Amino acid sequence: MNERQPARRPGGRSARVGAEVHQAVTDLISERGYGNFTVGEVAARAGVADSSIYRRWGNLETLLTDVALTRLNAQSPMPDTGSLVGDLRTYAANVAREITGPDGLAVVRLAVALSSNGQAGLRAGDELRAERMRQLQSMLDRARDRGEHAPDALDVLDHILAPMYIRVLFGMVPLSPDYIDGLVDRLV
Amino acid sequence: MNERQPARRPGGRSARVGAEVHQAVTDLISERGYGNFTVGEVAARAGVADSSIYRRWGNLETLLTDVALTRLNAQSPMPDTGSLVGDLRTYAANVAREITGPDGLAVVRLAVALSSNGQAGLRAGDELRAERMRQLQSMLDRARDRGEHAPDALDVLDHILAPMYIRVLFGMVPLSPDYIDGLVDRLV
Numbered sequence: 001m002n003e004r005q006p007a008r009r010p011g012g013r014s015a016r017v018g019a020e021v022h023q024a025v026t027d028l029i030s031e032r033g034y035g036n037f038t039v040g041e042v043a044a045r046a047g048v049a050d051s052s053i054y055r056r057w058g059n060l061e062t063l064l065t066d067v068a069l070t071r072l073n074a075q076s077p078m079p080d081t082g083s084l085v086g087d088l089r090t091y092a093a094n095v096a097r098e099i100t101g102p103d104g105l106a107v108v109r110l111a112v113a114l115s116s117n118g119q120a121g122l123r124a125g126d127e128l129r130a131e132r133m134r135q136l137q138s139m140l141d142r143a144r145d146r147g148e149h150a151p152d153a154l155d156v157l158d159h160i161l162a163p164m165y166i167r168v169l170f171g172m173v174p175l176s177p178d179y180i181d182g183l184v185d186r187l188v
Numbered sequence: 189m190n191e192r193q194p195a196r197r198p199g200g201r202s203a204r205v206g207a208e209v210h211q212a213v214t215d216l217i218s219e220r221g222y223g224n225f226t227v228g229e230v231a232a233r234a235g236v237a238d239s240s241i242y243r244r245w246g247n248l249e250t251l252l253t254d255v256a257l258t259r260l261n262a263q264s265p266m267p268d269t270g271s272l273v274g275d276l277r278t279y280a281a282n283v284a285r286e287i288t289g290p291d292g293l294a295v296v297r298l299a300v301a302l303s304s305n306g307q308a309g310l311r312a313g314d315e316l317r318a319e320r321m322r323q324l325q326s327m328l329d330r331a332r333d334r335g336e337h338a339p340d341a342l343d344v345l346d347h348i349l350a351p352m353y354i355r356v357l358f359g360m361v362p363l364s365p366d367y368i369d370g371l372v373d374r375l376v
Binding site: 171 | 302310313314317345346347349350351353354355357358359360371
């Protein structure tokens with residue numbers, strides 16, 4: 001409980017603390033759901049001081065967003081298959097697998113929780129979406145650079161991601177490969 | 189606290205109890221959020237016995253669904269303008285106004301809460317969606333009867349409702365009239 005190291009030192013103790021704090025957040029989310037634990041409880045679970053968390057992340061919302069982005073980037077990386085349809089189908093299939101898996105709606109629930117959690121929550125939610133939209137945009141930009149006619153990132157959100165999210169949120173699962181490819185083909 | 193009347197007698201005491209119970213649920217939802225209160229707390233707030241609620245609704249999930257449907261039907265009735273585009277634009281605008289209003293995501297949050305709340309929750313959520321999908325389908329059937337080419341109810345869910353829900357859930361508001369009409373025009 002005495003974590004007094006500089007927060008930004010790469011590797012070593014700082015990296016280990018980061019991993020322990022991320023794991024504590026993931027555990028608390030699955031046990032209690034978003035919004036039902038404090039920085040103090042994360043710190044106790046991870047075996048670090050509250051001040052370590054505040055120094056490194058500033059507040060709970062930023063920490064939750066960091067955990068969500070790390071998870072997203074590990075589990076749903078942006079594909080680069082050489083064609084727009086290939087990229088979008090692969091991306092949509094990855095997202096579908098992620099959100100229909102165990103605790104798969106973690107990121108969506110986080111976005112929802114952040115959006116109803118004051119200014120810090122709104123800012124953290126904005127950052128989370130902006131970062132994923134930037135990644136999506138660079139995939140679409142690559143398609144444009146190849147001379148393909150690519151939709152906007154917001155169109156992908158509206159007509160590929162939103163239908164899948166809502167069907168999973170409403171328990172209308174599974175999402176079949178034909179359904180997912182159909183969303184992509186309809187948009188492209 | 190002594191509510192011992194037959195539950196189904198229309199009007200009079202039964203109707204008053206129904207209204208009081210609905211109000212108690214609405215209040216508890218806005219104070220605590222879904223999933224954070226019991227039948228006993230609803231009963232205490234409404235000034236009726238727990239058994240009155242169980243006799244009439246069976247369980248908390250069915251009661252929550254009844255409240256949500258009553259609210260939906262009052263605030264977002266299905267329009268009948270004489271044309272498919274008119275109906276869909278009016279319907280989409282009603283839904284947008286409802287979900288961007290105070291506590292507007294109540295119904296979406298309910299669907300989400302029900303879908304993560306065991307078998308009774310899943311059944312109640314299914315009923316809620318099925319009822320609204322039936323209402324939507326009859327609007328689309330009227331268009332087909334007039335000889336218009338109408339989309340499926342699930343297409344309306346995927347490409348008109350889902351984008352609006354997700355944008356509101358993610359805090360990407362307001363939803364402009366142009367945006368809403370654009371979703372309809374793109375589908376029809």
